[in-house]
Structures are given as structure tokens and as C-alpha cells.
Amino acid sequence: MSNLHHPLEDYTRSGMIPHIWCNGCGNGIILGEFARALDELKYDRDKVVVVSGIGCIGRISGYTNTDSFHTTHGRALAFAVGVKAARPDLKPIVISGDGDLFAIGGNHFIHAARRNVDVAVICSNNFNYGMTGGQAGPTTPVGAFTTTSRYGNIEHPFNLVHLAAASGAVYVARWTTIHVKRIRESMKKAISRKGFSFVEIVTPCPEEYGRRNKIADPILGMKWLREVSEVRSNIDPIEAVIGPDKIIVGEFVDVEKPEFSDLLWEKNRSVQAELEKVGRRTNVAI
Amino acid sequence: MSRRLPEVGGVYLQMEDEIASMAAVIGASYGGIKSMTATSGPGFSLMQENIGLAAMTETPCVVVDVMRAGPSTGQPTKTGQQDVMQAKWGSHGDYEIIALAPSSVQEMFDLTVEAFNLSEKYRCPVFVMTDEIIGHLMERFQIPEPEKIRLVERKRPTTPPSKYSPFQAGEDLVPEMATFGEGYRFYATGLTHDETGHPRTDSAEHHAKLVQRICDKIRNNVGEITKVERVFLDDADVCIVAYGSVARSALAATVEGRERGIKIGLLRLATIWPFPDEIVEQVAAQVDKILVPEMNYGQLVREVERSAGRRKVTSIPRLGDALHTPEEILAQAVS
Numbered sequence: 001m002s003n004l005h006h007p008l009e010d011y012t013r014s015g016m017i018p019h020i021w022c023n024g025c026g027n028g029i030i031l032g033e034f035a036r037a038l039d040e041l042k043y044d045r046d047k048v049v050v051v052s053g054i055g056c057i058g059r060i061s062g063y064t065n066t067d068s069f070h071t072t073h074g075r076a077l078a079f080a081v082g083v084k085a086a087r088p089d090l091k092p093i094v095i096s097g098d099g100d101l102f103a104i105g106g107n108h109f110i111h112a113a114r115r116n117v118d119v120a121v122i123c124s125n126n127f128n129y130g131m132t133g134g135q136a137g138p139t140t141p142v143g144a145f146t147t148t149s150r151y152g153n154i155e156h157p158f159n160l161v162h163l164a165a166a167s168g169a170v171y172v173a174r175w176t177t178i179h180v181k182r183i184r185e186s187m188k189k190a191i192s193r194k195g196f197s198f199v200e201i202v203t204p205c206p207e208e209y210g211r212r213n214k215i216a217d218p219i220l221g222m223k224w225l226r227e228v229s230e231v232r233s234n235i236d237p238i239e240a241v242i243g244p245d246k247i248i249v250g251e252f253v254d255v256e257k258p259e260f261s262d263l264l265w266e267k268n269r270s271v272q273a274e275l276e277k278v279g280r281r282t283n284v285a286i
Numbered sequence: 287m288s289r290r291l292p293e294v295g296g297v298y299l300q301m302e303d304e305i306a307s308m309a310a311v312i313g314a315s316y317g318g319i320k321s322m323t324a325t326s327g328p329g330f331s332l333m334q335e336n337i338g339l340a341a342m343t344e345t346p347c348v349v350v351d352v353m354r355a356g357p358s359t360g361q362p363t364k365t366g367q368q369d370v371m372q373a374k375w376g377s378h379g380d381y382e383i384i385a386l387a388p389s390s391v392q393e394m395f396d397l398t399v400e401a402f403n404l405s406e407k408y409r410c411p412v413f414v415m416t417d418e419i420i421g422h423l424m425e426r427f428q429i430p431e432p433e434k435i436r437l438v439e440r441k442r443p444t445t446p447p448s449k450y451s452p453f454q455a456g457e458d459l460v461p462e463m464a465t466f467g468e469g470y471r472f473y474a475t476g477l478t479h480d481e482t483g484h485p486r487t488d489s490a491e492h493h494a495k496l497v498q499r500i501c502d503k504i505r506n507n508v509g510e511i512t513k514v515e516r517v518f519l520d521d522a523d524v525c526i527v528a529y530g531s532v533a534r535s536a537l538a539a540t541v542e543g544r545e546r547g548i549k550i551g552l553l554r555l556a557t558i559w560p561f562p563d564e565i566v567e568q569v570a571a572q573v574d575k576i577l578v579p580e581m582n583y584g585q586l587v588r589e590v591e592r593s594a595g596r597r598k599v600t601s602i603p604r605l606g607d608a609l610h611t612p613e614e615i616l617a618q619a620v621s
Contacts, residue, residue, distance in 0.1 A: 013473060015484060046469045051313075062473050062485060067466040069316060070475035071309060072339050078306035082313025082321070083466060085299050090317065090467050108309075111302040264299075268292040275293060282293055 011035035011045075013065045020059055024210070024218025026177030026203030027057050030124055033180055034064065034095065037187035048191075049083055049092045051076045053100035056131045057124040057203075060095045074105030077112045080119045081260075088261040091118065093191060098125040099137040102158055106138070113167035113196045117260040120190040121198045123160060126205035134208030141243045145212040157242075164198040165237040165253045171197035172237060172253035176225040177204065179249060186251065194259045202229075202247055213244070287324075304329035308336035312345045316474070318465030320402055322348035327356045327369050330376070337411050338377030341500060343474045344409040344453070344461060346440055348401045351413055352421040353530075353581075355607065364607035365418035367530055367581040373413050374559050380497050382504035384511055385413040385559035387529035388420055392427040397556065403438035404511060408503055409460050415558060417581065419531035419609060447471060453496075454481040459503035504560055512562040515554040516569075518544060522551030524619045525573045527566065527590050529555040531609055532579050539612035543619055550619050558586060563593045570594035577602055577618050579610045 012035070021027045038045060045066050052061040054073035061068035071079045080092035094101075101109050101123050112119060128146050129135040136146040136153050139160065143152045164172045171193050173186040183201055190197035204210055204221030215221045225247070232240070233250030240248040275281065291298040297314075301307040307323045314321035325333065330351045340347055353369045355361035360368075373385045384404050386397040398414055405412040441462045443450050452472040455461045461481075464470035477485040478493045486492035504511065517540055519525060524543075528536035533554040543550035553569050555562060566589075570576060576594055578587040579602035587601040600618055604610050 013471075015482070046471070047467060049466045059485075062475065065471055067471055068473045069313070069343075070473070070477065071312075072335055072476055075305065075309040075336060075339075078301060078309035079313040081299070081301070081306070082310030082315075083317050084313075085297050085310065086314035086317035086319045086321065087467060092313075107302055108306055111306070264297060268295070268297065271292040272295070282290065284290055284293075 008032070008035045008039060011038065011065055012063050016062050019063055021056060022207045024204055024206035024221060025056065025130075026126070026201065027060065027124055029177045029180060030057065030095070030122065030183070030201055030203070031060055031063055033184045034060075034122070034187060037184050037191060040184070041188050041192060043191060047090055049080070049090055051080045051083070051092055051094050053096040053105060054131075055097040055100045055129065056126075057095060057097045058100060074100050074103070075108065076100065077105060077108040077119065077121070081108075081112055081115070081117050084117050084119060084261050085264060088118075088265055091120070091191065093120045093122065095122045095124070097130075098123055098127070098139040098160065099129045102138045102160065102163070110163070110167040113164060113169045113198070115260040116168055116170060116196050116257050118194050119196055120187070120193070121196070122187065122190065123198070123200045124203045125160065125200050126203045126209055128205060128209040130205045130208045134205075134212065144209070144244065146209065147212075159237070159240065159242060160200045161198070161240050161252050162237040164200075168196065168257075169198045169253060170195035170255050170257050171251075173198070173251045174200040174202070174240060174242070174247075174249050176202040176229050176247060176249060178222055178225045178229070182249075189254075194262070195257055202242070304332035305335060308333040308340070308349070311347045311349075312336060312340050312343065315345045315347050316466055318467075320346070320348075320406070322350065322402070324350035324352065326352050326354050327366070328359060330369055330372060334372070334376040337383070338379060338381065339476045340411045341377065341381035341383065342379075342476050344463070344500065345411070346402075346405040346409050346463075347411050348398065348405055349411060349413050350398070351415050353415065353417045355605070361607060363418055365531070365581060365609070367415075367417055367532065368585070370415060370558055370580075370582070371585045373415055380501060382501045383411050383413060383559060384408065384504065384557070385415045386556060387415050387558050388556070389530055389533045389554065390420070390427070391423055391425045393556070394420060395427060395429060399435055399437070403436065406438045406440045407460070408507070409440065409463060410500070410504060413559075415530070417530050443470065451481045452483045453479060455499060455503070459499050459506070508560045508562065509564070511560060512557040512565065514556060514562055514565055515552075517552040517554070519551035519553060519569060519572070521549055522572070523549040523574045524577065525551050525553055525569050525575070526577045526579065526615060526619075527553045527555065528579055529558055529586070530581075532581055532604075535610045535612050536579060536615055539615035539619070542612050543616050548616070548619055561586075561589045561593070563589075566590055566593035567595065570597040573597065575600065575619075577615060579604065579615050581605070581609065
């Protein structure tokens with residue numbers, strides 16, 4: 001038995017597996033497809049920095065055998081922007097949850113997208129705060145039961161793909177954890193694309209969200225995702241509805257746009273070239 | 287900074303808020319470059335969350351806080367020294383940071399260089415705690431020739447990636463630091479972790495070991511880290527303990543007092559954290575009375591009291607947009 005190795009074993013950090021995720025959780029599928037995406041791309045793994053925030057999926061940065069950093073709640077993207085500005089040769093990949101990225105981290109999300117920073121954002125959306133006991137969050141559907149919406153959620157949720165597109169992302173897709181091959185293809189596009197790309201992956205959470213919304217059984221959770229999802233790529237993301245009865249999946253944005261770190265360093269080089277031309281060391285008036 | 291950094295091969299970045307600024311500073315530092323941010327009280331409050339992360343992940347970084355009058359929005363761009371306790375205790379948990387307090391434009395330059403050197407050496411956030419008066423002051427200062435500026439760089443890994451343990455430290459308690467993109471494939475987390483960086487959230491032993499180390503790497507070196515200036519202290523009966531712009535008024539009070547025949551001296555703290563306990567203790571043993579003028583309602587005076595034993599310590603608080611006059615300080619010396 002000891003001679004048996006998974007072909008992707010080297011993509012996980014030794015000593016960190018088994019992971020902490022519950023049976024039936026989709027985060028394992030995300031980790032597996034992420035490893036396969038990197039492997040199929042033959043991406044230089046030493047140029048990748050996996051960054052996560054807080055929450056169940058936040059632990060993923062500990063499991064990937066890459067340079068990786070587990071930040072404070074919601075701040076993964078702000079950290080990644082610092083990495084990218086300082087080291088344009090590196091590719092930060094933020095893998096985090098819906099609560100982390102869109103509640104506490106919402107401001108960082110819209111601004112990183114607006115700047116078109118070269119970061120691939122992979123969001124595990126399980127409709128609630130799974131790690132802390134199943135509270136309602138910014139993606140919880142109207143009417144859903146959570147520990148903080150005992151009589152049914154009254155708040156309007158974000159449509160994440162619409163938000164990402166409106167904020168300026170150059171690649172936007174949504175899949176669920178039953179669409180494993182499409183997840184992988186979208187991850188590959190997001191990782192190899194220069195710019196801010198966003199892949200939302202709707203993920204079952206049997207222990208918290210599922211238990212309170214009649215999808216506690218892992219198999220039932222997967223069946224539910226298969227029943228309600230409908231592939232409609234290239235539609236306006238505002239129409240890509242997401243809710244208990246229907247989840248529109250597909251690719252919604254795929255455009256080219258000048259990238260932040262390219263522009264930043266290009267500008268800096270032109271400042272230096274200009275000074276050299278006029279034979280001065282500084283523009284600062286002394 | 288926006289104008290100067292691009293000229294010298296650096297990068298300037300304005301983030302969406304101070305929470306993000308501090309996160310980006312940590313990201314850039316782990317990218318292998320020296321990084322800093324500058325703010326005032328309200329922004330410093332927002333940075334506290336990730337200052338804790340920087341302490342826990344042992345990130346070399348520098349934060350300049352040009353203190354103003356709080357709490358909350360307080361008096362924007364009016365002077366104060368109201369963040370000196372926040373600098374020490376602003377983030378949750380036990381940790382140690384280093385905080386320097388420049389008293390002149392020259393020291394703004396010198397202590398910013400020193401802040402980077404200390405942050406690289408001890409792998410911790412270092413604060414330059416200045417105030418609006420020094421922040422807006424125009425006075426002569428000298429930039430040394432580049433080769434005369436002492437620069438300290440973080441310890442780089444001496445082991446190959448397969449043997450690298452990102453949080454393993456030797457006698458000095460400071461681990462070697464790898465950079466993203468070098469093939470070390472290391473993991474850093476704000477969770478309690480062991481020497482390999484792996485989370486150890488259920489082990490009291492690992493938690494105690496980690497927290498003690500990140501505190502002791504500073505506490506064991508208080509003597510080396512802390513810098514003070516002593517003026518007329520040899521035969522003094524009264525000692526003023528001051529820092530930042532207030533130290534300038536305190537110096538004027540000292541000189542004026544001496545002219546009037548008062549045996550008064552000044553202990554100026556260029557380092558406020560870690561607090562130079564032993565130095566204050568020694569000075570306290572030699573004098574009858576200690577005065578602590580601060581542009582707050584009495585903050586660092588508590589540390590002075592703690593170190594001064596039974597010696598009389600008088601707080602001279604000052605609130606609102608004004609520096610203590612030398613007369614105000616002298617009046618306390620003779621009262």
C-alpha cells in the first residue's frame with residue numbers, strides 16, 4: 001500500500017491532509033480540480049501564490065503545495081494586490097468563501113476588480129457562514145433558514161457574477177460542484193488570463209446550510225444542484241439568477257483589458273526613462 | 287512618496303482603505319521587498335487587525351502614524367500623542383512591536399531607516415510614532431551619502447526548500463525568511479502554527495511556545511533596541527521624560543531651568559516601545575521628581591510610573607491643538 005501514490009499528491013502539502021472539511025462538502029472537489037487545472041496547464045507552480053481568507057475554504061491555502069498565505073477575514077484580495085504590485089512576475093490566486101469575499105471583504109473585491117489586478121479569484125459559495133455555525137450572509141437566498149434567519153431570510157442576496165462583471169472583471173464564470181470538468185476549464189482560463197478573473201463555484205454545505213434547508217444528505221445535495229442548474233453561457237450576468245429553484249451557470253464575461261501591474265510598472269519605467277533623458281535624479285523640488 | 291518612489295525603482299500604491307493598505311504591505315513584504323504605509327489615528331485604528339497578522343506571521347514592515355487628536359474623527363490635522371498606547375496594544379492578543387518617536391525632521395529620516403532595519407532584524411511591525419507638529423515641520427536636515435546609511439536585511443534561508451521550516455528559529459528567536467516565488471512553497475497563517483507553519487489550533491503547548499517566542503525576540507533585546515537621549519541628567523533633581531515634538535519644549539524648559547539655577551534634566555525617549563524600563567528605573571533612582579508632559583490625557587506616564595518605583599511622577603497632560611510651552615513644564619518642576 002505504501003507504494004501507492006495519487007498522481008496529484010505533490011500538489012498537496014505533506015502533513016496537512018486529511019483536510020478539515022465535512023463529508024459532502026464541495027470544497028474537496030474545488031481543491032482537486034485546482035490541482036488538476038495547475039497540472040494540465042503545466043503552470044510554473046513556483047510563480048503561484050495561493051491566498052485565502054477565513055472560513056472553511058480558507059484552509060485551502062494550507063493544503064496546496066505552493067507558496068501560500070492564510071490572511072485575516074476578508075483581506076485575502078488586499079494582500080494579493082500587495083503581492084502583485086511588488087512582484088508582477090507572480091500570480092496570486094485567491095481561493096475563499098462567499099462570506100469572506102463579499103461581506104467583510106466586499107470592498108476589496110470591487111476595488112481589485114475595478115483595478116483589473118492580475119488575480120484569479122475562486123469563490124466557494126455555500127450560501128452561509130459554514131465554519132462559524134451556519135449564519136446568514138450576503139449570498140443567503142431569500143427565505144432560506146440559517147442560525148441567524150430562523151424564520152426565513154428576508155434579505156436580498158448578491159448575484160456574485162453580476163457584481164464581478166459590473167466591478168470590472170475580465171473573466172467571469174459560475175459552476176456548481178457537479179460541473180467538475182467545467183470548473184477545471186474555468187480555473188485554467190482564470191489562472192492563465194492576465195487580469196482579474198472570477199470563478200464562482202456553488203458548493204453544498206450539508207452540515208450547516210443543508211441541514212436547515214432540507215438538503216442535508218450529501219447525495220441529495222448533488223442531485224439538487226443537478227436539477228436546478230441550467231447552463232446559459234454568454235447571457236448578461238444580470239440574468240444569471242441564483243436561488244433554491246434555479247441556478248444559471250456558465251461563462252458570462254470573457255474580455256481583454258489592460259492589467260494593473262503592467263500599467264503600474266510601465267508608468268514607473270517611463271518616469272525613470274524621462275529622468276534619464278533630462279539627466280536628473282528626481283522631479284522633487286528641493 | 288507617489289512622486290519619489292517610481293523614480294527610484296519603488297512602487298507606490300493607494301489602496302481602498304487602511305485595512306487593505308496594511309494587508310498589501312504584508313503581501314509586498316512576503317514578496318521580498320521592504321514595504322511601509324503611513325496614516326493618522328483613524329487609519330491606524332483600521333490597520334490594527336492586520337498589524338496583528340504581521341506580528342503573528344513575523345512580517346517585516348513599517349507603519350508611520352502621524353498622530354492627531356482623537357478619539358474617533360477628533361480634530362483632523364491637529365496635533366496629539368494619543369495613539370501611543372494603541373501602538374502597543376491596538377491589536378488583540380499578546381505580541382510585541384517596536385515604536386520609535388522622532389523629535390525632528392532629521393530624526394524622521396534617521397528613524398525611518400532605523401525602523402526598517404529593526405523590522406528586518408526582528409521580523410516584526412515597527413512604528414514611527416510621530417505627530418502633526420513634526421509631520422508639518424520644515425527645518426534643515428541632511429540626507430547622508432547612500433553608502434553611509436546602514437541597512438539591515440532580513441535573514442534569508444540557509445537550507446534548501448526540502449528542509450526549510452518557515453518558523454523555526456535559533457537562539458535569537460528570529461526565523462529565516464523565504465520569499466514568494468523562490469521555490470520554498472511555504473505556508474504562513476494567522477492561526478497558531480508550529481515551526482513548519484502548520485496550524486496548531488488545539489495545542490496549548492504550541493500556542494504558548496509561539497506567542498512567547500514572538501514576544502521574547504523583542505523583550506530579550508530591549509537594551510539593544512531602545513535609544514534615549516540624556517540632557518543634563520548627571521546632577522539633576524528633576525527629570526522630564528518626553529518624546530516626539532513635546533521633547534523640544536521639554537528641552538527648552540531644561541535649558542531655561544538650568545539658567546535659573548534649577549537642577550533639571552531631560553530623558554528623551556526615541557524608542558517608546560519596548561518601553562526602556564531599566565533606563566527610567568536608573569534615572570528615577572537618581573532624581574527626586576519626574577515630569578511627564580504628553581499631548582494626551584496621560585498615557586506613557588503610566589509606564590514611567592511603573593518603572594519609577596516610589597519616585598514622584600507628575601503627568602502634564604495637554605489636550606487640544608497646542609504644544610506644552612516650556613513655562614508650563616517648568617512651573618511643574620518648581621511646584
